[in-house]
Amino acid sequence: MKKDKKMFILIQAVLSLLVILLVVVMLREQSGKEQYQVSVIVENSDDNQWSAFKYGLKMAAEDRGAEMFMVSTGAVLTPEEEKKLIEQEVKNGADAVIAEPVPGTDPAKLLKEVQGKISVMLVGGELPKSEKRRGFPVVRADDYAMGQALAEELLKDYDGKLNGKSLGMIGGRRDSQSIRNREEGFTETLKETGVEVLWSGMKNPEENIKAFLESQPEVDFVIAFDDDSLTAAGECGEANNLHGALVYGIGNSTEAVYYLDVGTAECVVVSDAFYAGYQSLTGLMNGMENSFRNYEEPQISYTVMRRENLFSKENQDILFTMSQ
Template sequence: MKKNRKLFILLEAFLAVLVIAAVLIMLWGKNGKDRYKVSVIIQNSDDNQWAAFKYGLRMAAEDKGIEMFVVSTGGALTVEEEKSAIEWEIDNGADAVIVQPVPSPDAEEMLKKIENKVPVMLVGYTASGNKDASRLPATGPDNYAMGAALAEELLKDYNGNIKGKTLGILTETTDSPAAVSREKGFTDTLKDTGVEISWSVSGVFDGNEEDSPGNQPKVDFVIALDDNSLTTAGSYSAANNLHGALVYGIGNSTEAVYYLDMGFAECLVVPDEFNVGYQSLTEIWEKLGHYFSSLQDITVSHTVLRRDTLFLKENQEILFTMSQ
């Protein structure tokens, strides 16, 4: 009995040595001449809304000595397309991936399988749509809080009294967990105020589509819950195609700031996309350098911009990151 126990202990010790040796071999391969490689896969990567995010990635890569590559994507990806892109990057030497998950029920399982190969950090929102239930870490803003902040700004402008007012809600997609959380934060904050939601449309509008915001019934306010929707609403407002509606929205591009500055938007809630990029890559770097550590969720801040406060000193940094 004692002999078997001794053999068992020796076997466990031998296996432990093998594990430690494997880890040391992995770490030994990452010396000063062979930097970690991290690939970033986001939807429509060339869109200007990603400027601050990509600037944050570049600054983190420079600070941490990481080889970082943003994969070129011409538009929205399917789950299979995203999976193929990730696997291509891993096959070509990526040590980890930063991914904006496709809004799909299948995305969580697909990305969880990828995580068995390399560390995965999500950006913007979790793949499951439920942060508490998600098994993958994410770096992004508090989308519910941003929606609530937008509603609070609207209430401030009317001393809390918007009873009888009407509004329309504009989003790029209804499938995105970010869009769902932002709308819930907005509508929860306006509960029992007496405001009426007359319509809600989603899509990318660049003309006179039948369901475009310009073809919707007249409302007092148009609420845009993402950058593309904000710039769409701003362009319709500039062309006098919103029937006099005032635009309030969430955005993070220089175009969004332009419409605010020109008076075609009343208020802009801006997520700190620079830190989404910087912190997500930094967290990945920590994981790669410490094999047994776990990636953590990171929540970044947001800022409220108004036309009359746009160029105050405290807002210069966020404006600068958008223009890089």
């Protein structure tokens, strides 16, 4: 009996030792795995409109075992500065870069210049038609469709009858292709509706958006095509400095949604920035493993937020990612 007991204890000890050895081997293999370092360069990186995007990046980095670093940038980034930042990240040991092509940048040219040095995933930006079929890696929302959706919401509110109504439009920098696409989608949808565009302004980096809005002629609607413009219009509206104009816009921050909640904004179109962030890093990692062969651009959805549906399950999920 004692022999059996000793044998049982011996077997248990051997099994325990084997388990420990297995754990040690697994930990060594895991530590030996290459951990990719990914740098992310977007304009005005500390702005709240990037919160959901950053959260998506963070979750993807955790899932894929990558190290993700947000490069600190100011409110205005030039193409030359962005290229220097990418080159600096290469020197710092980054394996790949996720970059937003800032206004004035030729995305295809940017990719060609850094090819061979580092893997790059673009976030936003418009590729020339001749380059689109080449499968350049890019993650972006459909800006034209979002502008179109914003116009359709305005039409719904007035049963398609906008004759005699007026509006003003405000957006990002004039050389931003994304903003131009949103404006085009919006204005083409409102063709032949009778609505009059009294003014249109694209902000310059040094401009005070609120001062610009408050100096414009009175209109029935203020249309904002980016988050900064939307929050500025919301703030002006809350202070009763828009002459009673109703605000419709495209945004990605909790501040933009706040103005919807308090009734200053009528409608906010929000792209799924969390998914864009997650897919940009995931697609980049996949591409690094197979040289971006057969890369397919993911479809980034958007949702229309109204005060009455603000706390729906879908919107609560979006608000959660914005607040991270």
